[in-house]
Amino acid sequence: MARVFTGVDCLAHDAGYGFPESPARLERILAGFDSSWDVAEVSEHPQLAATLETVHEPRYLEIFRNAVERGDGLLGSSDNPLTSETWRAASSAASGALSAADWL
Numbered sequence: 001m002a003r004v005f006t007g008v009d010c011l012a013h014d015a016g017y018g019f020p021e022s023p024a025r026l027e028r029i030l031a032g033f034d035s036s037w038d039v040a041e042v043s044e045h046p047q048l049a050a051t052l053e054t055v056h057e058p059r060y061l062e063i064f065r066n067a068v069e070r071g072d073g074l075l076g077s078s079d080n081p082l083t084s085e086t087w088r089a090a091s092s093a094a095s096g097a098l099s100a101a102d103w104l
Contacts, residue, residue, distance in 0.1 A: 003038040005100040006030065007092025015081035045095035045102075052094060064090075 011023040030039055045051070052061055067075050068087040075082050 002036065003040055003100075003103060004030070004033055005040050005042055005096040005103070007089070007094075007096040008041045008043055009085070009088045009092035010096070011089075012085035012092070013083060013089035014085070015083060019081055040099070040103075042092075042096050042099040044091065045098040047098060048091060048095050051098060052091075 006026070010026055013021065014023050015021065033039060064075060065087055068082055068084065071084065072082050074080055075086075
């Protein structure tokens with residue numbers, strides 16, 4: 001059996017028309033897996049914060065969180081749109097990746 005991991009909050013990030021990363025895209029991807037695939041929706045991984053700080057500078061994580069909390073529309077450039085749910089969705093995606101690594 002094959003397994004797909006996705007964070008429960010990954011569908012929360014909707015940057016609007018024109019951006020490829022969207023809830024509709026993820027919904028189509030997940031719908032494409034047939035019954036031979038196990039789709040696991042995971043919650044926050046217990047090692048998320050510690051792991052994020054091993055791959056990102058703490059200052060970057062702070063800038064990202066603060067930008068979302070302030071309601072900024074972009075992070076650094078026009079190809080990095082933000083919404084009020086972007087931090088939660090990104091954290092959820094990272095938790096899915098960590099859960100997949102644990103499973104392997």
